[in-house]
Amino acid sequence: MEKVETILYGRRWKSFLGFIALILILPLVVSSQYVFTLLILIGIYCIITIGLSLLIGYAGQISIGHAAFVGIGAYVSGVLTVKYSVSPWVAMGIGMVATFIIAYLIGMQVLKLKGHILALATIAINIIVYILLVGLSDYTGGAGGLVGIPNLSLLGLDLGNQVNFYFFVWSIVFVVILFSTNIIRSSVGRILRSIHDSEIGTETLGVNVTKFKVAIFALSAMYASLAGSLYAHYINFIAPPTFYISFSILLLVMVMVGGVHSIWGAIIGTASIMFLNEVIRFVGHTYFNINGEVEIVVYGLIIILVMIFIPKGLVGILDVRKISPVKSSIKKDVTIKKNVASEKGV
Amino acid sequence: MKKFFIGKLVAILSFVFLLVVAGCGIENAEETSGGKSEEGVVKIGVIVAETGPASTLGSAQAKTVELLQKQLDEAGPIDGKKVQLIKQDYETNDTKAVVAMDKLISENVVAVVGATQSSTTMAIIPKAIEKKLPLLTIAPIESESEYVYSMAQSTTVIAMPIVEYLKKNNIKKVAWVNASDGFGVTGMPAFEALAKENGIEIIAHEEFDATATDMTIQLTKVRKKNPEAIIVWSRTPGAGIIARNFKAMNFDIPMIQSTAAANQGFLEQVKDDNENIMVVGSKLSVIDQLPDSDQKEMLKAFSDAYKKEFNSEPDLFAAHLLDGINVVVKAIKAGNVTSEDIHTYLQNDLGKYLGATGTFDFGVSQASPEPDGISVLSIENNDWKFTE
Known part of the structure; x- marks a missing residue:
């Protein structure tokens, strides 16, 4: 007899196996420094978008301010390593804990808001953090940026090397995915989902909704902080404009395009947007001789099209073949079928 | 159940692969287009903010690249080698500048000129140092590295x-x-x-x-x-x-x-x-309004060519870029076609160079030209x- 968990969510080891295989195969195909940088950035962004996916897709809250948490992580790592010569690993840990606490405190207040107002409040958080990063120039280097952030090294392995860093980043992504799917498959995950569907309904069941909302907000902020630290140690330089609202929006686009209701959607969305970005630039420059930010126009178009035709994101398309055992064994009405389908991305 | 997952897995894998291959395809296409005559082409990378907030400075620089490429094409190959300028627009976004830098390194450029802003320049310097690539900067920055040549006044x-x-x-x-x-x-x-x-x-x-x-x-x-x-x-x-x-x-x-x-x-x-x-x-x-001098003639030649091409006047930032590329071209003319040789040439042999920005003397300092420009x-x- 299959475990209840498997019936509910399906097995996940095959997705994991495919994921690991892909990560291992890619370096054999790719040798260019350029593509490696893209793959590493995709890895780093994935960590953030997975967190966002938990927050948006599962808990039903929104954040257009996650770049702020990325910035906090990056700057804690940067400032501690550059100005106080703290070990990068310790700095990264401090960054994550600090971000978790900050996000928890912010979340307690902000998550009382709903819908558009919540979105606006998160934008405000982003702006506040941006201003602080620029203004606290004695520590952060201000608008000129923070120079000389060291590369990471792990047990004598130089992570300044791109290939090593690639594997390092993606193994972290793997751990993050594993951790996140565990959350989703636990009772916490089911509570989050029920908050997503009806907050009042969940509250009437005696669940402390606020506690879960704030916790998941802080967790996704912590992911963002981790990603920020990795970014800082990879690029070796950070400046405040990197962590402005435009980056938050880009992250949101990635999650939306991939599909908010699935962890894998976040990853697919991130990879698609990053490659699309480069493809559009290349095609625009080479064949149409268009200079500048063509991709923004295309982003807009994509978001509209995705919202209209594939509201579940790219992962939704891949779900077409679904044949659910739950559905086939038990007679259910259409709505429940849909819900089961949406849980399949886990 | 199994079918579902295998199907999904295959779909996800093929989709991501498609994207990766698309990404690599671009790179390969570029490599072959330049690779046909790899022997006969010397590539110089340029990273400028053609768009975004810093485009007020960067657009004149981007135009200068076009002008120079045209002039280089008209002048014909140097010692049988064609000089190709590869321009990357980083859209006033530091991360994109770093990606652009990697792209240029992947395309085997011999030197890089850029970037428009000081902060962005700081972001790409580590890559240049790591690859021992001469970086001719066009924004006022402070750097101790021997590979960084400042074309802009400090x-x-x-x-x-x-x-x-x-x-x-x-x-x-x-x-x-x-x-x-x-x-x-x-x-x-x-x-x-x-x-x-x-x-x-x-x-x-x-x-x-x-x-x-x-x-x-x-x-x-x-x-x-x-x-x-x-x-x-x-x-x-x-x-x-x-x-x-x-x-x-x-x-x-x-x-x-x-x-x-x-x-x-x-x-x-x-x-x-x-x-x-x-x-x-x-x-x-x-x-x-300047008194007659070599400097005046040189500035006038550049300004007239720029005006003829774009119907607007070049500015100081265009001058930085012009000097950056011209210095590298001068090194190439002296027979140096690898980044190592160009670096050695700039370090030891160039000496005084009268640029549009001012007089450079890398023998004395590579941190800034003199204030005569x-x-x-x-x-x-x-x-x-x-x-x-």
Whole structure:
């Protein structure tokens, strides 16, 4: 007899196996420094978008301010390593804990808001953090940026090397995915989902909704902080404009395009947007001789099209073949079928 | 159940692979297009902010790249080698600049010229050092690395003509206002040191957000301190906005702005009301008013070619880029076609080089050209006026 968990969510080891295989195969195909940088950035962004996916897709809250948490992580790592010569690993840990606490405190207040107002409040958080990063120039280097952030090294392995860093980043992504799917498959995950569907309904069941909302907000902020630290140690330089609202929006686009209701959607969305970005630039420059930010126009178009035709994101398309055992064994009405389908991305 | 997952897995894998292959395809396509005559092509990378907020500086640089590529094509191959300029627009986004740098490295460029902003330049320097690639920077930065050659005047050198001007006009108390961005914040320390040596005191210091649309508050605070001149360190459009506020508030002291304001955009912003407003600008803007010299001829040749091509005037930032590429081309003409040889050539053999930015002497310093290419310019009849 299959475990209840498997019936509910399906097995996940095959997705994991495919994921690991892909990560291992890619370096054999790719040798260019350029593509490696893209793959590493995709890895780093994935960590953030997975967190966002938990927050948006599962808990039903929104954040257009996650770049702020990325910035906090990056700057804690940067400032501690550059100005106080703290070990990068310790700095990264401090960054994550600090971000978790900050996000928890912010979340307690902000998550009382709903819908558009919540979105606006998160934008405000982003702006506040941006201003602080620029203004606290004695520590952060201000608008000129923070120079000389060291590369990471792990047990004598130089992570300044791109290939090593690639594997390092993606193994972290793997751990993050594993951790996140565990959350989703636990009772916490089911509570989050029920908050997503009806907050009042969940509250009437005696669940402390606020506690879960704030916790998941802080967790996704912590992911963002981790990603920020990795970014800082990879690029070796950070400046405040990197962590402005435009980056938050880009992250949101990635999650939306991939599909908010699935962890894998976040990853697919991130990879698609990053490659699309480069493809559009290349095609625009080479064949149409268009200079500048063509991709923004295309982003807009994509978001509209995705919202209209594939509201579940790219992962939704891949779900077409679904044949659910739950559905086939038990007679259910259409709505429940849909819900089961949406849980399949886990 | 199983079918579902396998199908999904295959779909996901093939989708991601498709994207990756698309990504690689681009790279391969580029490699083969250049690879056919890999022997006969020398590539120079250029990273500029053609779009985004820094495009006020970057677009003239991007145009200069086009102009130079055209001139290089017309001149024909150097020793049988075609020089190809590969321009990357980083859209005023540091992360994109780093990706662009990697792309250039993947395409085996021999040297890189860029980037438009100081902060972005700091972001790409580590990559250049790691790959031992000569990086000819076109924004005022401080770097100790032997691979970094600064084509732009260092902040100290830019401040020199201002201090000269202040001394000449016997001004002892100045107010300092800067934008709080990468360019704005670098000015004060350099100027302060230089001013101290010359007995000039900074009696007020204000900052404004680089994207702000009104600086009346800062100017009001400054006015209370009664300075004899106001020095502004900001890019346009902020530079122009504060100049307009300054006129609206009827100040009767001079305002001196940095090189970042020495462009056509700034002139248009302060059109018809620009008395007492000065900038540190390139002699490129006042060629006809200069005394005859080699420098004048060289500037005129560049300016005329640029005007003919784009129907607008080149500025100091275009001059930085021009010098950066010309220095590398000069090295290539001397028979150096690898980044290592070019680096050695620049280190040991180039010596003095008269550029559009000023005179370079890498034997003495690779941190900045001499201040002979810039001067304090005033505005007369809505055009720059050379005051020496």
